Amino acid sequence: MANNDVIELLDILYGMVNEAWGVPLGNDKCxxxxxxxxxxxxxxxxxxxxxxxEAQRLVSARDEFIGNAKRExxxxxxNAEEQARTMIEEQEVIRVARAKSAEMISSAETKSRxxxxxxxxxxxxxxxxxxxxxxxxxLTIQTAHNSFRSxxxxxxxxxxxxxxxxxxxxxxxxxxxxxxx
Numbered sequence: 001m002a003n004n005d006v007i008e009l010l011d012i013l014y015g016m017v018n019e020a021w022g023v024p025l026g027n028d029k030c031x032x033x034x035x036x037x038x039x040x041x042x043x044x045x046x047x048x049x050x051x052x053x054e055a056q057r058l059v060s061a062r063d064e065f066i067g068n069a070k071r072e073x074x075x076x077x078x079n080a081e082e083q084a085r086t087m088i089e090e091q092e093v094i095r096v097a098r099a100k101s102a103e104m105i106s107s108a109e110t111k112s113r114x115x116x117x118x119x120x121x122x123x124x125x126x127x128x129x130x131x132x133x134x135x136x137x138x139l140t141i142q143t144a145h146n147s148f149r150s151x152x153x154x155x156x157x158x159x160x161x162x163x164x165x166x167x168x169x170x171x172x173x174x175x176x177x178x179x180x181x
Contacts, residue, residue, distance in 0.1 A: 006047045013040045 020030035
């Protein structure tokens with residue numbers, strides 16, 4: 001029997017008791033057909049094990065469904081937590097990498113500026129020493145040339161023209177960057 005049949009039988013039994021004639025001087029008591037009531041109760045008893053089994057099966061299925069849903073929800077939660085943890089770790093790695101990159105770039109720029117400064121100082125020093133060496137060499141050449149002329153070497157006309165110290169057209173005085181500023 002179906003679950004609805006049990007409810008129908010209970011409704012019929014309820015109707016019988018509700019519509020039954022009361023016993024004189026006993027408002028709490030009534031008269032019903034015993035055989036008919038026993039028959040309805042027997043049908044209910046016969047139907048109950050099947051209904052109870054069905055209800056237990058439904059409860060068991062519900063419990064299994066809830067258990068599966070809880071396990072699935074827990075698995076989803078753990079997966080989400082793991083993904084979040086991974087994303088946080090990746091973000092931390094990216095943050096550390098960016099910080100390290102910025103530090104390396106800053107260090108490289110500082111070293112580059114220092115190298116340019118040292119190279120400029122070195123070139124300036126070499127240029128100054130070269131200029132001093134060339135000026136000393138020019139002075140030595142002019143002195144030797146003047147000594148040669150004073151000893152009677154060379155053409156007298158040229159000697160008069162060359163009395164003033166001349167510089168070779170190929171040798172220019174190099175002005176240092178400091179002198180220009």
